[in-house]
Amino acid sequence: xxxxxxxxxxxxxxxxxxxxxxxxxxxxxxxxxxxxxxxxxxxxxxxxxxxxxxxxxxxxxxxxxxxxxxxxxxxxxxxxxxxxxxxxxxxxxxxxxxxxxxxxxxxxxxxxxxxxxxxxxxxxxxxxxxxxxxxxxxxxxxxxxxxxxxxxxxxxxxxxxxxxxxxxxxxxxxxxxxxxxxxxxxxxxxxxxxxxxxxxxxxxxxxxxxxxxx
Amino acid sequence: xxxxxxxxxxxxxxxxxxxxxxxxxxxxxxxxxxxxxxxxxxxxxxxxxxxxxxxxxxxxxxxxxxxxxxxxxxxxxxxxxxxxxxxxxxxxxxxxxxxxxxxxxxxxxxxxxxxxxxxxxxxxxxxxxxxxxxxxxxxxxxxxxxxxxxxxxxxxxxxxxxxxxxxxxxxxxxxxxxxxxxxxxxxxxxxx
Numbered sequence: 001x002x003x004x005x006x007x008x009x010x011x012x013x014x015x016x017x018x019x020x021x022x023x024x025x026x027x028x029x030x031x032x033x034x035x036x037x038x039x040x041x042x043x044x045x046x047x048x049x050x051x052x053x054x055x056x057x058x059x060x061x062x063x064x065x066x067x068x069x070x071x072x073x074x075x076x077x078x079x080x081x082x083x084x085x086x087x088x089x090x091x092x093x094x095x096x097x098x099x100x101x102x103x104x105x106x107x108x109x110x111x112x113x114x115x116x117x118x119x120x121x122x123x124x125x126x127x128x129x130x131x132x133x134x135x136x137x138x139x140x141x142x143x144x145x146x147x148x149x150x151x152x153x154x155x156x157x158x159x160x161x162x163x164x165x166x167x168x169x170x171x172x173x174x175x176x177x178x179x180x181x182x183x184x185x186x187x188x189x190x191x192x193x194x195x196x197x198x199x200x201x202x203x204x205x206x207x208x209x210x211x212x213x214x
Numbered sequence: 215x216x217x218x219x220x221x222x223x224x225x226x227x228x229x230x231x232x233x234x235x236x237x238x239x240x241x242x243x244x245x246x247x248x249x250x251x252x253x254x255x256x257x258x259x260x261x262x263x264x265x266x267x268x269x270x271x272x273x274x275x276x277x278x279x280x281x282x283x284x285x286x287x288x289x290x291x292x293x294x295x296x297x298x299x300x301x302x303x304x305x306x307x308x309x310x311x312x313x314x315x316x317x318x319x320x321x322x323x324x325x326x327x328x329x330x331x332x333x334x335x336x337x338x339x340x341x342x343x344x345x346x347x348x349x350x351x352x353x354x355x356x357x358x359x360x361x362x363x364x365x366x367x368x369x370x371x372x373x374x375x376x377x378x379x380x381x382x383x384x385x386x387x388x389x390x391x392x393x394x395x396x397x398x399x400x401x402x403x404x405x406x
Contacts, residue, residue, distance in 0.1 A: 028243070028382050032326040036236040076294055079323075083287040090286075106333045109286055113326040115240050182234045183393040190386030197378050 010135045017139025023116045024147035024189075025196055030116035033107050034148055035185035041164055044152025046100045048145025050093060050108055054085040055117050055144075056137045059125040063133035066126050078121040079112070086111045116144065155179045155188055218347045221340075225351030228402055231327045232359040233393040238327030242360060243385055252364035253357065254311075255322075258300070260353025262322050263331050265296045267349035270332035271342050289332045297323045327356055362392060 023029045033051070038044045058081045062069075069077045090108045093101040101108065111117070120140055125133040157163055159180030161173040178184045231237045238259070246252050269292040278285050301319050305312045312319070322328065331352050335345045366388050375384060 029240075031239040031243070032236050035239070075323075076291070079290050079294060080287060083290050087283060087286050091283075106330065106337060109333055110237075110326050110330055112286060112290055113324045113329050115324055118324055178394070181397065182236065183390045183397065185236065186386050186390030186393055190383045190390060193383040193386065194379055197383060201378060 010132060013132055013136045014139035014142075017136060017141070018143040018146065021140075022143040022147060023140050024144060024151075025193060027116075028193075029119060030114045030144065031189075033110050033114055034144075034151070035182075035189065036107050037104050038148055038152035038155055038185060039159065039180040040156045041149060041153040043100065043103060044148040045145065046093065046097065047104060047107070048141070048148045050089045050104075051111055051114065051117070051144055052138075052141030053089050053092075054082060054111050055120060055141050056134060057085040057088075058082045058117060059120060059133045059137035060130060062121045062125040063128060063130045069126070074126065075118070075122070078118060078126075082117055082121070083112050116140065151185075151188060151192065154192070155184055158188075159184060218344065221344055221347050222351035222354075223402065225348050226355035226358065227396065227399040230355045230359060230396050230399075231330065231352050232356055233389070233396045235330065237330040238325050238356055241321065241325055242363060242389070243382070246360055246363040246367055246385075249361065249364045249368060252360040256353070256357025256360045258319065259322055259325060259327065259356055260350070262293070262296055262300060263328055263349040263353045263356075264346060265300075266293050266328050266332050267335055267345040268342070269293075269296065270335055271340075271345045274336050285336070289329060293328055293332070294323045327352065359392070363389065366392075 017023070021027060024031075024034065030051070033047060037047045058078070061081050062078060065077075086109060089111065090101075093104070093108060120137060124136050128136070153163060157168060158176045159178075161167060161169050161175050167173075176184075179188060225231065229235060232239065232242050241255060241259070245255050266289075270289055273288055273292065274285075278288065297320060300322075301312075304319070331349055335348055340348055363385075367385065370384060370388065379387075
């Protein structure tokens, strides 16, 4: 494969995580940490960044060690690698942004069992070279963070009437409190998926019409 | 005694692991298509939770006091090996049940409800008995949520739902409504 072809392939792997195989909206993976912490946009971004750190780090290491990890104990090995990175992320957040760390609480630790991360190791990093593994992990992380941000921003705007702590609607706004409570997380993600479906179907229909006319 | 009752119902209903802490969502959406499988998976998870709670308590008391930064890694290793052990035991004792559970059994390892249980238990400083009651409550609550969800989904399969919302979007909204209903338990024991 020539160099430019490899570049194009790497680019595709990156974009795939953001759009075509978005971990949240398309694959619906990693929901446990994502619904729990997305009641404000800032929390959502912190969670996305922590997940990105763990995912990229462990994809790199798993891909690097893929010839040495025996097949029988691969899952346990991946989990231990992931848990190591999560421990590091936990202490890092505690040192850099203690307020956010306190708010996210045990959910940072729970990144270990985020199915998205283990899934990428098993499905991608263990079979590809270091370069593609890291690119794939980066794409997935960006896709995951964008989805978290969308969800967090939507819930914060409706539930508090603010975005990043800035008031949007003035004092007369009546906050929709349920949106920042647990049910709001489920319902808002359901609505986002619904909107995605509607958009996809609409595009399918208009696409067909254009083809007929042509 | 009153303390234990509170821990049990707190974990099972008021702060239901799945519906208000968002733990164990992967099996919650993945396995709730059929009622009997959902129930069995709930029971297996409860069993693993009991053992994990015991293991976490022992580790915390005797090992992790000296090395707290190993908490996450040691917990996950305990859970993974427990699941492996339960899998082998079920395979030996009842091959029929083993076949029925299929892939869901090893997947209990990545069920965040179990790691979450071990972490919360440590955070709240529960002792051995309190931990076991907590695990029982959390497992019971998880099973209840799974069975409720499976029951509703079986009905939803047969009803006339617009094609556009079918699948995950519908399941999420059902879960949201269930979660709203569970919020009604919040006043059950007064202030938390």
